[in-house]
Amino acid sequence: MGLSEVSIAENADILDVGCGGGANIARLLSRAPKGTVTGIDYSSVSVKKSCEVNAKAIAAGRCHVVEGSADALPFDEYSFDLVTAFETVYFWPEIEKCFAGVRRTLKDGGHFVIVNEDDGLSGNNEKWEKMIDGLHTYTPDELRTHLTAAGFHDIAVRRDEQRHWLCVMVEK
Numbered sequence: 001m002g003l004s005e006v007s008i009a010e011n012a013d014i015l016d017v018g019c020g021g022g023a024n025i026a027r028l029l030s031r032a033p034k035g036t037v038t039g040i041d042y043s044s045v046s047v048k049k050s051c052e053v054n055a056k057a058i059a060a061g062r063c064h065v066v067e068g069s070a071d072a073l074p075f076d077e078y079s080f081d082l083v084t085a086f087e088t089v090y091f092w093p094e095i096e097k098c099f100a101g102v103r104r105t106l107k108d109g110g111h112f113v114i115v116n117e118d119d120g121l122s123g124n125n126e127k128w129e130k131m132i133d134g135l136h137t138y139t140p141d142e143l144r145t146h147l148t149a150a151g152f153h154d155i156a157v158r159r160d161e162q163r164h165w166l167c168v169m170v171e172k
């Protein structure tokens, strides 16, 4: 469940928010061989690692990685065909502001995809929330509510009920 769920044009312009060590940037680059992938993460360690992992694509001008936060995306309106968020929205502050910012950066008809390996319904969420300060494991309904408040419609939710994985897709 995740990237395989998403159809990606070969020339797509993609943003991966909370890109971590850049493994998904590399996957996205191979899914859009004539496109571009931008990564953003608020951790300088993650940005450095993402740059190392994707050095060739950066040298070729197909990849950019910037340090910054999901609640203040430093990109123009209508920049991206696809915005992805893997295993990261749990940590975002002011989630509706973040989602509205994602929507602003999407082109009309562009997609936002959230992949969480915890759907908030596993019974483990309280344990995680106590262990990791600031973490919130969103249920599908909570994500629907916040995405709707941020201006998204037609919210598609896919769940792996056994593993409690969640993939949410919306179109601008």
Ligand SMILES: C[S@@+](CC[C@H](N)C(=O)[O-])C[C@H]1O[C@@H](n2cnc3c(N)ncnc32)[C@H](O)[C@@H]1O
Residues within 6 Å of the ligand: 017, 018, 019, 020, 021, 022, 023, 024, 040, 041, 042, 043, 046, 068, 069, 070, 071, 085, 086, 087, 088, 091, 092, 093
């Ligand atoms: C669990 S890691 C997932 C990394 C990567 N997306 C992956 O799936 O391998 C969460 C990432 O989200 C980043 N992150 C958390 N809050 C963020 C925020 N407000 N803005 C940008 N990045 C954030 C963290 O620095 C971390 O790299």
